[in-house]
Amino acid sequence: MKKISFKKIIKDPYLAIGILIMGLVLLMIIVGFFWTPYDPTKMSASEKLQGISLRHIMGTDNMGRDVFSRVMYGSRVTLLIAMGTIIIGAGLGTIIGAVTGYYGGVIDEVAMRIIDALFAFPSILLALVIVSVFGVGWMQLVVSLGIAFVPSFARIVRGEVLRCKDMDYIQNARLQGVGSLRMIFVHILPNIKGVLASSILIGFNNAVLAEAGLSYLGVGSQPPYASLGRMLSDAQQYMFTRPSYVMCPGIVIVLMVLGFAFLGEGIKRWE
Amino acid sequence: MIKRRIMRKKGTSLLMVVLTTLTVALSGCSSDKAGDSANSSQETGAGTDTVTSTQTADTTADTQAATTEADDLSKLIVGIPQDIDGLDPHNATGAGTREVFYNIFEGLVKADENGNLNPAVASDYTISDDATVYSFTLRDGIKFHDGSAVTVDDIKYSIERNMGVDGSEPLIRAYSKIDSVNIVDDSHVDIVLKEADSDFLTQLTVAIIPAANEHPDTTPIGTGPYMYVSNSPQENFIVTRFDDYWGEKAYIKDVVFKIESNMDAIVMDLEGGSIDMMARVTSTQANQLSDKFEVYEGTMNLVQALYLNNDVKPFDDVKVRQALCYAVNPQEIMDFVSDGAGTEVGSAMFPAFTKYYMPELNDTYNTDVDKAKELLAEAGYPDGFEFTITVPSNYGQHVDTAQVIAEELKAIGVTANIQEIEWNSWVSDVYSDRKYEATVVGIDASTLSASALLSRYVSDAGKNFVNFKSDAYDAAYANAQATQNDDEKTAFYKECETILSQEAASVYIQDLPEFVVLNKKFTGYKFFPLYVQDIAAIKPAS
Numbered sequence: 182m183k184k185i186s187f188k189k190i191i192k193d194p195y196l197a198i199g200i201l202i203m204g205l206v207l208l209m210i211i212v213g214f215f216w217t218p219y220d221p222t223k224m225s226a227s228e229k230l231q232g233i234s235l236r237h238i239m240g241t242d243n244m245g246r247d248v249f250s251r252v253m254y255g256s257r258v259t260l261l262i263a264m265g266t267i268i269i270g271a272g273l274g275t276i277i278g279a280v281t282g283y284y285g286g287v288i289d290e291v292a293m294r295i296i297d298a299l300f301a302f303p304s305i306l307l308a309l310v311i312v313s314v315f316g317v318g319w320m321q322l323v324v325s326l327g328i329a330f331v332p333s334f335a336r337i338v339r340g341e342v343l344r345c346k347d348m349d350y351i352q353n354a355r356l357q358g359v360g361s362l363r364m365i366f367v368h369i370l371p372n373i374k375g376v377l378a379s380s381i382l383i384g385f386n387n388a389v390l391a392e393a394g395l396s397y398l399g400v401g402s403q404p405p406y407a408s409l410g411r412m413l414s415d416a417q418q419y420m421f422t423r424p425s426y427v428m429c430p431g432i433v434i435v436l437m438v439l440g441f442a443f444l445g446e447g448i449k450r451w452e
Numbered sequence: 453m454i455k456r457r458i459m460r461k462k463g464t465s466l467l468m469v470v471l472t473t474l475t476v477a478l479s480g481c482s483s484d485k486a487g488d489s490a491n492s493s494q495e496t497g498a499g500t501d502t503v504t505s506t507q508t509a510d511t512t513a514d515t516q517a518a519t520t521e522a523d524d525l526s527k528l529i530v531g532i533p534q535d536i537d538g539l540d541p542h543n544a545t546g547a548g549t550r551e552v553f554y555n556i557f558e559g560l561v562k563a564d565e566n567g568n569l570n571p572a573v574a575s576d577y578t579i580s581d582d583a584t585v586y587s588f589t590l591r592d593g594i595k596f597h598d599g600s601a602v603t604v605d606d607i608k609y610s611i612e613r614n615m616g617v618d619g620s621e622p623l624i625r626a627y628s629k630i631d632s633v634n635i636v637d638d639s640h641v642d643i644v645l646k647e648a649d650s651d652f653l654t655q656l657t658v659a660i661i662p663a664a665n666e667h668p669d670t671t672p673i674g675t676g677p678y679m680y681v682s683n684s685p686q687e688n689f690i691v692t693r694f695d696d697y698w699g700e701k702a703y704i705k706d707v708v709f710k711i712e713s714n715m716d717a718i719v720m721d722l723e724g725g726s727i728d729m730m731a732r733v734t735s736t737q738a739n740q741l742s743d744k745f746e747v748y749e750g751t752m753n754l755v756q757a758l759y760l761n762n763d764v765k766p767f768d769d770v771k772v773r774q775a776l777c778y779a780v781n782p783q784e785i786m787d788f789v790s791d792g793a794g795t796e797v798g799s800a801m802f803p804a805f806t807k808y809y810m811p812e813l814n815d816t817y818n819t820d821v822d823k824a825k826e827l828l829a830e831a832g833y834p835d836g837f838e839f840t841i842t843v844p845s846n847y848g849q850h851v852d853t854a855q856v857i858a859e860e861l862k863a864i865g866v867t868a869n870i871q872e873i874e875w876n877s878w879v880s881d882v883y884s885d886r887k888y889e890a891t892v893v894g895i896d897a898s899t900l901s902a903s904a905l906l907s908r909y910v911s912d913a914g915k916n917f918v919n920f921k922s923d924a925y926d927a928a929y930a931n932a933q934a935t936q937n938d939d940e941k942t943a944f945y946k947e948c949e950t951i952l953s954q955e956a957a958s959v960y961i962q963d964l965p966e967f968v969v970l971n972k973k974f975t976g977y978k979f980f981p982l983y984v985q986d987i988a989a990i991k992p993a994s
Contacts, residue, residue, distance in 0.1 A: 222859065226787045244852070244855065313877075
């Protein structure tokens with residue numbers, strides 16, 4: 182186990198940049214819980230589609246709502262949806278991957294073929310199907326994206342478990358009579374946590390993009406509340422008249438994705 | 453070690469993937485545009501060819517066109533949002549198809565821009581006192597586009613084709629009321645109904661086509677001011693002026709309806725000159741256009757409202773519905789959603805129906821927050837309540853309107869949650885199954901009669917998706933249907949509208965604005981109370 186020291190973090194540019202970007206984004210989100218410059222749903226007919234100014238640092242939207250306040254609120258929604266997605270996707274995926282990888286045989290065959298079938302659908306399409314069956318709403322969105330993310334996690338974990346299960350320390354533990362469940366969760370999983378951690382961060386990225394994509398298609402969060410993807414979609418038709426309205430939420434999405442990517446890479450190098 | 457190197461590669465490749473996706477997405481946009489402009493320049497190139505060739509024909513043959521100075525004014529390119537769905541006027545269902553066909557086909561009667569039905573293929577008509585026999589006189593000397601004369605047999609054939617006399621379903625539901633179409637003599641036809649219907653004339657705008665034409669689905673022949681030339685699927689639909697037209701001839705010789713499937717490219721296509729006219733653009737698009745274009749502002753001819761399900765609590769209480777009417781400010785909605793454009797409505801009738809529209813009903817509920825709170829308290833909701841507005845996600849204006857309403861209702865302590873729903877689910881859940889609390893949509897009229905808008909509020913009407921129930925309304929509507937006297941009928945319809953307003957059947961908001969853009973080289977655009985584009989009225993600006 183390496184010691185976590187400030188110096189070491191600074192030395193690794195990936196980790197440092199990742200932490201910096203995510204720190205900024207998280208700071209904005211956390212502040213957004215307690216304070217936003219304006220009420221994110223407050224409309225004002227006299228201040229429609231204003232540009233960047235001191236009064237509205239990201240301008241206003243087509244209903245005269247403050248874009249910065251909405252970005253603060255929207256990134257929270259986007260991040261929460263991404264977290265929910267990863268909890269479901271990584272949780273289920275890890276369990277399925279570990280069990281199938283460890284036991285092998287028929288369970289493995291059956292589960293992996295189902296996963297293959299899920300893989301055949303692009304995750305956005307899968308989520309669209311689920312949303313059209315269960316209706317629109319952010320709970321449905323989280324569940325559907327979560328399910329869409331299960332296959333990739335199951336694959337990764339299964340591969341790692343297969344690799345570990347014939348190693349000497351596992352054989353050793355087996356000789357000592359350790360039970361299967363304990364073997365999976367206490368002996369194997371902790372040893373693949375590096376791979377898992379970086380795939381979770383990569384998954385975060387994909388979840389942020391998928392949320393943005395789905396909200397852009399109109400099946401994500403419900404108005405008047407914003408998520409970043411939703412804002413992009415609303416702003417699209419004002420791209421020429423008020424470019425800042427499209428740019429601001431777009432830049433925050435890019436930052437979030439970059440932050441996670443750097444963080445993921447950094448953690449991988451740390452291990 | 454090996455593992456770690458592979459992983460690092462994977463990490464960097466992910467970064468690469470993110471970046472490439474972004475680049476591709478961005479360059480995707482720009483290459484799209486490049487493709488578009490390439491396309492449009494090609495088409496304008498092709499366009500000028502046709503113009504010049506027709507021009508030479510013009511100057512020699514047609515003196516009328518020669519007097520209309522500038523050369524390219526003999527051709528108009530109209531953008532339409534979707535391809536036409538068939539060439540047979542009786543089987544075409546799309547509203548977008550009907551608006552094009554208005555220029556090619558005519559019925560016994562034809563609607564004008566004021567909502568009146570004027571004789572077209574028929575030169576005159578009489579309706580029997582009991583409203584069961586409609587007698588038509590064939591217009592003298594009227595010709596089809598192929599040069600043959602229109603006969604009474606063609607009229608009988610066309611009407612019967614829509615009745616489904618060969619045992620099939622009638623193409624128009626109201627035509628099941630027709631008992632028989634009788635040819636009286638060479639120039640007179642009687643249409644006999646099974647039951648009295650004084651509004652039946654509105655159904656007789658259906659195209660009269662030649663009985664001799666064996667392939668109406670590939671060779672469309674009508675009697676309108678323009679005749680069919682050619683069409684290319686997903687590309688265009690070309691018509692030319694019919695010089696033997698019985699009425700006032702069209703001004704522009706050649707008209708191309710160009711399919712503009714990419715709504716985002718409209719502004720660029722207009723500016724670039726690949727289209728001269730486009731209907732139903734948004735106010736945002738209209739604002740982006742240069743002064744080369746005239747923007748005509750009209751209305752979409754629909755009743756946009758916060759429709760309330762009168763069967764569910766708390767909207768079963770008239771006081772709650774009235775309270776919402778007092779709290780919602782239509783003018784404010786228009787300011788937010790369409791920069792102040794739009795026309796307020798106070799009942800289920802839009803302004804284009806001038807005969808029935810009652811502007812005074814707009815003042816039944818002038819915005820009054822205190823009054824609204826008072827009514828809520830009387831109804832037993834002093835602290836307000838919470839409900840859901842279900843709104844079809846593909847209609848941006850309705851979603852925006854719902855957001856403004858939700859904001860306005862906060863003032864009286866009512867929380868409105870917005871639920872976006874896909875259009876087909878809206879039709880099945882909200883419209884058919886009536887499983888909703890409130891919804892924002894626009895309702896239009898399918899024919900030129902007040903009953904098209906008012907019949908849905910009759911208690912047991914199948915279309916009554918707001919579950920409105922009022923004995924007084926049912927009685928007034930039945931009276932309107934029963935009488936043949938036009939003044940009495942109008943009075944009863946107006947009574948219906950007043951009841952809807954007083955009972956606050958729904959929160960009536962506005963008739964949405966419609967913007968039509970026309971190149972300033974042309975003028976004369978007219979709005980219709982129906983979904984049609986009258987190209988014959990457009991002329992070169994002199």
